[in-house]
Amino acid sequence: MVGSSLPRRALGRLLRSYREQAKKSQLAAGLHVDLSPQSIGRIEDGQKVKLCTGQIRDLLELYGVPTEGGERDEMLALWQEVKDQAYAAKLAGTTKGWWQAYADQYAPHFDHYLRLEAVASRLTTHQMVLLPGMLQTPEYRRAVSQIAYPNHPEVDIERRLELASHRQVRLADKNFRVEVLLSEGVLRHTPGGPVVMVDQLSHILELAESRSNVSIRIVPLNAGSHLGLIAQSFTLLEFPPLANRLIEPPIVYVEGFEGGLYLERMDMIDRHRRAINDIQRVALTEDDTKQLVRQIAKECTA
Structure with a gap:
C-alpha cells in the first residue's frame, strides 16, 4: 500500500464535505490559504498538491470543523497518514504508479481507474461483450487492441500487452477478491479467431481452478430477465x-467508446449492488461455469 491514493482521496472527500457544509466556495478557501481555486479542487479530488499542515489547520478553521x-x-491524523505515505513512497521510489510508464498507451481517464484498481480490496465486474483486462491472454488482448x-x-501493441500483464499480477494477491460475472455472449465472441479463443478459454479455466480469490461465473443466454440486461457492463x-478506521466509499466504473464514468453517489452504488x-x-455456479467453458472450447475446435 506504499503510495496508496486512498488516504489522500479520503482527505479530499472530507474537506469537500466540510467546505460545502460551511457554504464556502473553492475561491474563498483558496484565498484563505493562498492557493488557487483549481488547487482546492485538486485537493478535494484526491490529487497531489503541495500543502503544509498549517494550511490544513486553516481550512479546518475556515470550515468551522x-x-x-x-x-x-481525526482530520489531522488523516493528513498525517497522507504525509507518512508520501514519505514512504519517496523512500521506496514509488511516488508515481507503475502504470504511468505506459501513459502513452491508455486514455487519460483510465489513469484514475488504474490508481483505484491498484489499491482496491475487492473488484466485482459484469461484462456483456469482452473479457475484462485482468483475465485476458496476450493474444486475446492483441486481437482487441x-x-x-x-x-x-507493433511496438505500441506490445506495450499494451505489458500493461495488461502488470495489471494481472494483482490476481496473485490473496487479499484481493475478484468476482467476474460474464454474459455467455462474451465467450461466444471470438476476437482473433477460434484458436485465440480456445487458448483464452483454457486460461479462464486455469484461473478458476488455481486462484481461490477469483470467482468466475457465466450468465447463460437463456437466463431470462435480470438487471444486468439494463445495467450493462x-x-x-x-x-x-x-488506518484511522475511515471507510473509503466504493466506486462504480463504466467504460464507453468515448471515455469512462466514475460513479460515487451512494444511490448509484446501491443500484449497481442490486444489479449484482x-x-x-441467474448466473451459473462456478462448477457449471467451468463445464460451459469446456463445452464452448470444444465447439471452437470442431
Whole structure:
C-alpha cells in the first residue's frame, strides 16, 4: 500500500464535505490559504498538491470543523497518514504508479481507474461483450487492441500487452477478491479467431481452478430477465479501511467508446449492488461455469 491514493482521496472527500457544509466556495478557501481555486479542487479530488499542515489547520478553521468530539483531530491524523505515505513512497521510489510508464498507451481517464484498481480490496465486474483486462491472454488482448487501433505500430501493441500483464499480477494477491460475472455472449465472441479463443478459454479455466480469490461465473443466454440486461457492463471497486478506521466509499466504473464514468453517489452504488445481486441470482455456479467453458472450447475446435 506504499503510495496508496486512498488516504489522500479520503482527505479530499472530507474537506469537500466540510467546505460545502460551511457554504464556502473553492475561491474563498483558496484565498484563505493562498492557493488557487483549481488547487482546492485538486485537493478535494484526491490529487497531489503541495500543502503544509498549517494550511490544513486553516481550512479546518475556515470550515468551522469543531475541536470537540475529535473531528478536527481525526482530520489531522488523516493528513498525517497522507504525509507518512508520501514519505514512504519517496523512500521506496514509488511516488508515481507503475502504470504511468505506459501513459502513452491508455486514455487519460483510465489513469484514475488504474490508481483505484491498484489499491482496491475487492473488484466485482459484469461484462456483456469482452473479457475484462485482468483475465485476458496476450493474444486475446492483441486481437482487441488491433480492432481498436488498427494503425498502431507493433511496438505500441506490445506495450499494451505489458500493461495488461502488470495489471494481472494483482490476481496473485490473496487479499484481493475478484468476482467476474460474464454474459455467455462474451465467450461466444471470438476476437482473433477460434484458436485465440480456445487458448483464452483454457486460461479462464486455469484461473478458476488455481486462484481461490477469483470467482468466475457465466450468465447463460437463456437466463431470462435480470438487471444486468439494463445495467450493462460495469465494475464495482471496494477498498480496505484506512488506518484511522475511515471507510473509503466504493466506486462504480463504466467504460464507453468515448471515455469512462466514475460513479460515487451512494444511490448509484446501491443500484449497481442490486444489479449484482440479481445477476448472481441467474448466473451459473462456478462448477457449471467451468463445464460451459469446456463445452464452448470444444465447439471452437470442431
